[in-house]
Amino acid sequence: MALKKKPVTGMKDILPAEMQIREYVMNQIKDTYRKFGFSQIETPAVEHIENLTSKQGGDNEKLIFKILKRGEKLDVAAATCEADVVDGGLRYDLTLPLSRYYANNSASLPSPFKALQMGSVWRADRPQKGRFRQFVQCDIDILGDPTSLAEIELILATTAALGKICPDNSFTVRINDRRILRGMAAYCGFPEDSYDQVFIILDKMDKIGMDGVKEELIQAGYDQDKVERYMGLFAQAAEGAEGVRQMGELLGQGEAKDACENLAGIMDTVLEASETKFALSFDPTLVRGMSYYTGTIFEVSMEGFGGSVAGGGRYDKMIGKFTGMETPACGFSIGFERIVTILLDNGFTVPHQEEKKAYLFEKGIDRKQLGQIIRQASEERKAGVQVLVAQMNKNKKFQKEQLQKEGYRQFQEFYKDALKK
Amino acid sequence: MALKKKPVTGMKDILPAEMQIREYVMNQIKDTYRKFGFSQIETPAVEHIENLTSKQGGDNEKLIFKILKRGEKLDVAAATCEADVVDGGLRYDLTLPLSRYYANNSASLPSPFKALQMGSVWRADRPQKGRFRQFVQCDIDILGDPTSLAEIELILATTAALGKICPDNSFTVRINDRRILRGMAAYCGFPEDSYDQVFIILDKMDKIGMDGVKEELIQAGYDQDKVERYMGLFAQAAEGAEGVRQMGELLGQGEAKDACENLAGIMDTVLEASETKFALSFDPTLVRGMSYYTGTIFEVSMEGFGGSVAGGGRYDKMIGKFTGMETPACGFSIGFERIVTILLDNGFTVPHQEEKKAYLFEKGIDRKQLGQIIRQASEERKAGVQVLVAQMNKNKKFQKEQLQKEGYRQFQEFYKDALKK
Numbered sequence: 001m002a003l004k005k006k007p008v009t010g011m012k013d014i015l016p017a018e019m020q021i022r023e024y025v026m027n028q029i030k031d032t033y034r035k036f037g038f039s040q041i042e043t044p045a046v047e048h049i050e051n052l053t054s055k056q057g058g059d060n061e062k063l064i065f066k067i068l069k070r071g072e073k074l075d076v077a078a079a080t081c082e083a084d085v086v087d088g089g090l091r092y093d094l095t096l097p098l099s100r101y102y103a104n105n106s107a108s109l110p111s112p113f114k115a116l117q118m119g120s121v122w123r124a125d126r127p128q129k130g131r132f133r134q135f136v137q138c139d140i141d142i143l144g145d146p147t148s149l150a151e152i153e154l155i156l157a158t159t160a161a162l163g164k165i166c167p168d169n170s171f172t173v174r175i176n177d178r179r180i181l182r183g184m185a186a187y188c189g190f191p192e193d194s195y196d197q198v199f200i201i202l203d204k205m206d207k208i209g210m211d212g213v214k215e216e217l218i219q220a221g222y223d224q225d226k227v228e229r230y231m232g233l234f235a236q237a238a239e240g241a242e243g244v245r246q247m248g249e250l251l252g253q254g255e256a257k258d259a260c261e262n263l264a265g266i267m268d269t270v271l272e273a274s275e276t277k278f279a280l281s282f283d284p285t286l287v288r289g290m291s292y293y294t295g296t297i298f299e300v301s302m303e304g305f306g307g308s309v310a311g312g313g314r315y316d317k318m319i320g321k322f323t324g325m326e327t328p329a330c331g332f333s334i335g336f337e338r339i340v341t342i343l344l345d346n347g348f349t350v351p352h353q354e355e356k357k358a359y360l361f362e363k364g365i366d367r368k369q370l371g372q373i374i375r376q377a378s379e380e381r382k383a384g385v386q387v388l389v390a391q392m393n394k395n396k397k398f399q400k401e402q403l404q405k406e407g408y409r410q411f412q413e414f415y416k417d418a419l420k421k
Numbered sequence: 422m423a424l425k426k427k428p429v430t431g432m433k434d435i436l437p438a439e440m441q442i443r444e445y446v447m448n449q450i451k452d453t454y455r456k457f458g459f460s461q462i463e464t465p466a467v468e469h470i471e472n473l474t475s476k477q478g479g480d481n482e483k484l485i486f487k488i489l490k491r492g493e494k495l496d497v498a499a500a501t502c503e504a505d506v507v508d509g510g511l512r513y514d515l516t517l518p519l520s521r522y523y524a525n526n527s528a529s530l531p532s533p534f535k536a537l538q539m540g541s542v543w544r545a546d547r548p549q550k551g552r553f554r555q556f557v558q559c560d561i562d563i564l565g566d567p568t569s570l571a572e573i574e575l576i577l578a579t580t581a582a583l584g585k586i587c588p589d590n591s592f593t594v595r596i597n598d599r600r601i602l603r604g605m606a607a608y609c610g611f612p613e614d615s616y617d618q619v620f621i622i623l624d625k626m627d628k629i630g631m632d633g634v635k636e637e638l639i640q641a642g643y644d645q646d647k648v649e650r651y652m653g654l655f656a657q658a659a660e661g662a663e664g665v666r667q668m669g670e671l672l673g674q675g676e677a678k679d680a681c682e683n684l685a686g687i688m689d690t691v692l693e694a695s696e697t698k699f700a701l702s703f704d705p706t707l708v709r710g711m712s713y714y715t716g717t718i719f720e721v722s723m724e725g726f727g728g729s730v731a732g733g734g735r736y737d738k739m740i741g742k743f744t745g746m747e748t749p750a751c752g753f754s755i756g757f758e759r760i761v762t763i764l765l766d767n768g769f770t771v772p773h774q775e776e777k778k779a780y781l782f783e784k785g786i787d788r789k790q791l792g793q794i795i796r797q798a799s800e801e802r803k804a805g806v807q808v809l810v811a812q813m814n815k816n817k818k819f820q821k822e823q824l825q826k827e828g829y830r831q832f833q834e835f836y837k838d839a840l841k842k
Binding site for chain 2: 002003005015016036037040043044048051066067070074076079084088100111112122153156272273275321378382384389391405
């Protein structure tokens with residue numbers, strides 16, 4: 001029986017040219033994050049099905065690749081539902097596994113703990129251009145730090161990494177706080193149990209604009225005057241740290257005002273300390289979908305990339321789901337696949353590559369001659385050159401073209417009559 | 422509901438100290454292999470269940486983590502067997518996916534193609550010390566090269582990588598050929614249909630010794646005189662290339678003699694060209710379990726590591742299972758997890774690490790003071806230092822001890838009264 005040549009639906013084989021870019025981007029990110037004191041860790045690809053379906057993952061829980069029980073535990077004929085045959089699943093993100101990891105290992109980790117994770121995640125999403133069912137996430141998280149130092153370091157580290165990968169693209173960090181979102185809704189008189197719906201509509205701002213949001217809110221049955229007041233708040237909000245402080249004054253005492261003061265402070269310190277150039281702006285319409293966020297939220301958009309290239313926020317409640325003890329947590333995730341796709345589409349070439357040389361030898365050389373060629377290759381490899389040794393094909397021109405695609409620029413040819421016998 | 426803290430059975434969370442060693446070993450291997458002209462590639466973790474269960478994987482096919490169908494394709498209640506509910510599985514090695522990859526992409530790849538893969542594989546084996554259900558494999562393969570240049574380059578590259586990782590351990594490459602194994606069995610009069618059983622018993626040499634093998638062969642019902650003759654062959658075999666040539670003379674004309682000439686030539690050239698020191702010996706008792714090997718086979722053992730640290734061989738028939746057209750192939754795999762485990766157990770520390778410094782600041786400093794500290798950190802990070810900024814904990818001594826475990830050797834403390842206001 002002939003076997004299937006194509007990869008499974010929605011997953012891809014990675015060719016050498018893309019792999020070079022992936023490795024380059026990963027190394028840039030790792031190097032930068034290590035400088036900021038993040039420690040790389042890893043969790044298994046497979047997680048307990050109970051953890052994956054514990055309502056932490058929102059819609060991603062509908063997209064889990066589930067793993068069949070094994071051995072005696074499995075009885076397919078007697079099974080009536082999925083739960084009877086499944087005991088694990090592939091992780092759909094790196095945040096839930098990180099929370100489990102921290103709960104399991106915190107005694108062996110420094111506090112606060114600065115984690116760096118780069119790994120594949122799997123979602124059985126409908127495949128489409130640029131969206132795959134296996135893709136890499138790059139996350140940094142700070143666990144156990146309740147202060148805004150966490151947010152500041154996450155923003156500085158992520159922008160430094162993006163600045164290194166794409167030094168010629170300008171980018172913007174938009175920032176908000178879930179408590180400000182709630183404070184603004186409260187200020188306009190929306191009832192607390194409607195916040196989720198209001199924010200889902202607000203989150204469409206990018207697609208349908210301010211007028212569209214206004215219309216949908218009214219269609220959803222909210223009072224015209226509340227909606228008008230809400231729209232007015234967005235219209236008057238200013239982008240800088242001063243804008244955040246003014247919003248705080250307006251919203252009055254309490255949680256929302258504290259959140260504004262905190263956010264303005266983060267913005268001041270980030271702008272003061274950053275070595276990378278980017279715009280930092282308060283965006284009171286920023287919602288971010290994940291339901292686990294509890295405080296600050298941020299998103300980075302880059303000129304020419306369309307949509308966000310990184311995002312994150314504070315999630316102070318999730319780790320407590322494992323430990324029973326609340327642990328402050330804050331994370332930032334870079335959209336690795338999006339960046340790689342755009343670099344590939346733009347014909348990006350990896351800078352400072354090692355010199356690549358191909359030795360092509362004539363068919364029929366003897367063993368001694370081959371030894372001579374390989375010894376020469378060893379010398380060059382020792383000196384840092386990447387050397388490929390291969391027999392000349394009949395179609396030498398095509399062979400060279402193929403090798404040029406792999407980055408080989410220098411060719412040396414060896415003929416049997418010219419080599420020592 | 423409290424969630425499960427432990428990873429799933431047989432898989433592990435990787436702590437920062439181990440992760441540093443893993444990254445170091447991976448980078449050493451990648452750097453070495455790239456110098457030899459291997460191109461890194463990647464295949465998805467999930468493969469078609471039909472490919473995984475196509476009898477290429479031997480016993481590993483019993484250990485597959487299988488993936489449940491999704492959506493309308495799944496009807497658990499109506500299902501009567503595994504095949505009804507499963508459409509994929511996690512790969513159990515990197516060789517089968519590579520064969521599929523090559524069949525799928527050969528038009529875009531140079532010929533011969535030199536592939537480097539580093540990735541996780543999964544086997545639902547019984548968990549035990551040092552054996553996990555998710556582990557990393559590091560493979561290099563040369564596809565499309567029928568000549569012994571493939572074997573030579575694979576041995577040179579693998580020994581160069583091992584020599585870089587463990588410069589102080591001496592190691593031995595043992596080498597044999599499946600055709601010599603068959604030739605020796607034929608020479609002693611074993612019937613062809615008994616070879617598999619004979620080789621399975623021979624493969625126990627490491628555990629039960631020459632006498633044990635002899636006894637088991639006789640118990641299995643083979644003639645005493647055939648077994649004696651077989652044992653005599655092993656006893657007289659010499660280790661070097663000359664030994665292989667003598668064996669060839671003894672076995673007479675045909676496939677086995679050609680295989681001996683070829684193997685002796687590989688040994689000559691490898692010893693001539695190698696920059697790394699190691700012993701290279703002909704081992705006519707080397708079998709290697711995988712049923713797909715067709716020619717040369719090799720295994721590396723390292724002083725102090727017990728058992729093999731790398732192994733591989735030629736498998737000229739597997740790719741043809743996908744394409745219908747035979748493609749010569751030869752590969753070498755480093756036992757990544759075994760090497761990491763032993764380095765960890767021996768208290769190995771990664772050489773040439775970046776300088777790591779921790780800034781600890783007193784609780785209660787104001788935002789300006791924090792900005793000042795972060796700016797100082799930015800300066801040091803730019804100069805290549807890895808700087809962690811953290812608030813001083815109440816138990817400063819314990820905090821420093823934890824950080825020392827992560828490799829922080831320098832500490833700088835910041836007190837609010839000493840900082841500018």
